Amino acid sequence: MPLRRVLPTAALALAVLAAGCGAKTDEKVQVKTGPGVTDDTISLGILTDMTGPFKASALTRMKGYDLYVKQVNDRGGICGRKIELKQKDHAYDVQKALDAYFDLEPQVLGLLELAGTPMTAAIEPDIMQTRTLTAPASWAASLLGNPHMMIVGTTYDLDVINGLDHYKRRGVIKEGDTVGHVFVQGSYGDNAVEGSRFVGTQWNMKIAEQPIGETTADLAQQIGALKAAGAKAVVLSTTPAQTAAAVGVAAALKWEVPFMVNVVGFDTAILDSPVGPAVEKQVSVVTSVAPFTGTQPGPREVAAAFNKYYPNDKPAIYVDHGYTVAKVFLSVIEKACQNGDLSRDGVLDAFHNTNGLDTQGLTSALHYSLVGRPSATQSYITKVDSKAPGGLTTVEELFESELVKMKGTRAK
Numbered sequence: 001m002p003l004r005r006v007l008p009t010a011a012l013a014l015a016v017l018a019a020g021c022g023a024k025t026d027e028k029v030q031v032k033t034g035p036g037v038t039d040d041t042i043s044l045g046i047l048t049d050m051t052g053p054f055k056a057s058a059l060t061r062m063k064g065y066d067l068y069v070k071q072v073n074d075r076g077g078i079c080g081r082k083i084e085l086k087q088k089d090h091a092y093d094v095q096k097a098l099d100a101y102f103d104l105e106p107q108v109l110g111l112l113e114l115a116g117t118p119m120t121a122a123i124e125p126d127i128m129q130t131r132t133l134t135a136p137a138s139w140a141a142s143l144l145g146n147p148h149m150m151i152v153g154t155t156y157d158l159d160v161i162n163g164l165d166h167y168k169r170r171g172v173i174k175e176g177d178t179v180g181h182v183f184v185q186g187s188y189g190d191n192a193v194e195g196s197r198f199v200g201t202q203w204n205m206k207i208a209e210q211p212i213g214e215t216t217a218d219l220a221q222q223i224g225a226l227k228a229a230g231a232k233a234v235v236l237s238t239t240p241a242q243t244a245a246a247v248g249v250a251a252a253l254k255w256e257v258p259f260m261v262n263v264v265g266f267d268t269a270i271l272d273s274p275v276g277p278a279v280e281k282q283v284s285v286v287t288s289v290a291p292f293t294g295t296q297p298g299p300r301e302v303a304a305a306f307n308k309y310y311p312n313d314k315p316a317i318y319v320d321h322g323y324t325v326a327k328v329f330l331s332v333i334e335k336a337c338q339n340g341d342l343s344r345d346g347v348l349d350a351f352h353n354t355n356g357l358d359t360q361g362l363t364s365a366l367h368y369s370l371v372g373r374p375s376a377t378q379s380y381i382t383k384v385d386s387k388a389p390g391g392l393t394t395v396e397e398l399f400e401s402e403l404v405k406m407k408g409t410r411a412k
Contacts, residue, residue, distance in 0.1 A: 031079055034343035036109030037383070042342065043084045044079070045108035047100055047123075048115040048137065053239075056267060057114055057318045061137070062087070064322020065112060065410065067305045070332055073388035079337040083330065085112065085265060094118050110347060112329055113137055113322075117187050124149075131344045133332070133351055135325050139264075139288065140187035141194075145287075146373045150332075150351065152325050153288030153363045155374045156188060158404050160195030160235055162379035163260040163286035165401035168203065172258055173232045178206040178255075180226035180247055182219065183237035185211050190264055192237035196409055198407055217240065223249040226257075232260050240267035243283070244275050251278035263287035266384070268316050268391035276386065283384045285392055289321045290361055291382050292390030296361020298324070315390045324362040331357060364398050377404050 010196045034041040034298055043399060046065070048058040069083045077083055088104050097119035098268035100217055104111075105126070114120055115137035115291075127134050127148050141155040154162070160181075181196045183189030195207060200207040210222035226234055234250075236243050236259050243265045259282050266285045270276060285291075290299040292306075292315045302323045306315055330350045336342055336350040357366040364378035381396040 021367045023195070030340075031337060032341045032343050032346060034109065034345075035106055037081070037342045040081055041084045042079070042081045043086050043108045044110055044112040044329070045085045045096060046085055046113045047090060047104060047111060047119070047347055048087075048113050049092045050087070050089035052090075053389060054092060056269065057264075057316075058113075058137075060316045060318040061113070061322035061325075063306070063313070064302070064319040064324070067309060067319070067385065068323045068326035068330065069301065070309075073330035078330065078334050078344060081206040084128060090119055092119075094114055094122050098122055105132060108132075108338045109333070109342065109344065110134060110329065112326065115173045121187075121341070131348060133329075133344070133347050135329055138188070141374070142187045144372050147352065148348065150325075150329065150368070151375055152321075152328050152366065153374075153378055155375050156192040156197070157195035158235065158374060158377055158407070159262060159286045159288060159379050160192050160237070161199055161403050161407065162261070162399065162401045163235065163284070163381060164199045164233070165403060166284075166286075166381045166396055167233050167258065167260065173205065175204045176370045177232045178208055178229050180210065180223050180229065180234040181237070182212060182226075182234065182242075182395045184214050184216075184239065184242070186214065186262065188262075189237040192235070196235055199403060202403055202406070212238070212242065213353060214239065217245060219246045220249050222246070223255070224253070227253055227255045229268045231257060233260060235259075236261045236265050236308065238262075238265045240270055244270045244273055247279050247282060247343055248284065251275060256282060256367065259283045259286050263289070263317065266317075266392070267316065271384070271386045271391055280384045280386050284347065284395065285384065286379050287317065287382060288376055288379050289324055290362050290380055291317050291388075291392035291394060292320055292378070293388045293393050294320070294361060295394065298360030298362035301360070302362070317392060319390075320362060324359055327362070328357060329358060329367060361398070364400075 073082045084208050088100035109300045110133035116133050139155050142147045181193050196207045302320050332351045336346045354368045364376045366375040378398040378400045382392040383395050385393040
C-alpha cells in the first residue's frame, strides 16, 4: 500500500531536561493542538490483537490502560480535557492492521499501543511521516532508532544478559559452560539472542542456538539437541505456547534444566495446562516491568486498582505493563500541556526531553532523550508461582548486570 504523506523536513532538537508531570492539569488552558485534540478530549489510539493469537495478553493489557486513564480522568484529565481511548482490532493480520491504522490515525494524538511485529513493520514508515508518538507492544532494540517509538523498559537482549547474570551469581552457570537459547526468528528472538551471544563472549561460554519459527509447535528436536549438548541452563525467547512445549519436552526427558524466559513468553494460562507443575518448578521470567505481586509502590497501586474494578478477573503482569505504558505516555502529554503545545510536534518535543521518569518501581527510571538507546537497563527476575496472583513472584528486584553497562558503552 503506498504511503499517503510527505515527510516534514524539520527535525526536533533534542535536549536533556528532567521530566515534570506533577503539576495540576485539570484546568482548561489554551494550547496549540493537532489531530486527536478537541476542546474537551484528547484521543489516543490502540491498535492491537483482540481476537487473534495474542488476544489474552492484549485484553489484559487494555485493562491496565483503562485503570490509569480512569485515575487521570477522575482528577480532571489533562489540560482540562478527558482522555479518550479509540480501539481497533487487527486480529494479527497485516492488511487489517493497515486498514485500521489509516482509519484511526487521523483521529488520535498518538498510539498508546501498536501490537505485532509484522504490523509494526508495515505501519512504521507512515508513523515516521505523520510524527505520531507510538508505544509498540515490544521491547525490540530494532525500534530504538525510530524517534517516534516509546519503548517502556529494557530491550530483550539486555533482559537476557541480566537474567544470565542472575544465574551466574547463583552458581547455576559458570565460565566454560554451555547455555542453550531457543528463539523465535524475527525482531524479538533475534534481539534476545544477541544478549546470550554477548554473555558467551564475555564469560567464555558456549551458546547453543536453536532458532524456530513463530508457528513452530513441536520443540522435541531443539530441546533434545540442547540436552545432548549438556546445556546447564536454557533461555527461551518464545511464545507462551512454545514455552509450554519446550518445558513439556524437558519434563518428558526428565531433564530438570532451569529455563530463563523473556516475559512475552509467559502466560498464566500455562499453569492450567498439563505442563504447569514442570513450568512452576523450572521456569524463571526476566522482565523490565514489575510482576502483579511486586512490592514497590507502583505495583501495589496497580493491584489495588485492579482488585477494586476487576474483582472477578484473573490478574497478570500485562495489567502492570498496560498501566505503566499509560502512566508514561500520559506523563509526556502532561508535559506537553505544561509547554502549551498539544500538537504532535509538541508531544514529541516533550517525549524527547523526558528523563528520569519515576514509575514508582513499575520499571526503573526511564530516559528518552537519546534516540537509539533503551529507556531503561534494569530487570526484575521472577519465578513462576501458581499460588501468586498473576503467577509470578519476585526473586530479585531491579538490577543491572555489569555486562549490560559494558554492552551499552560499546554501543556508543
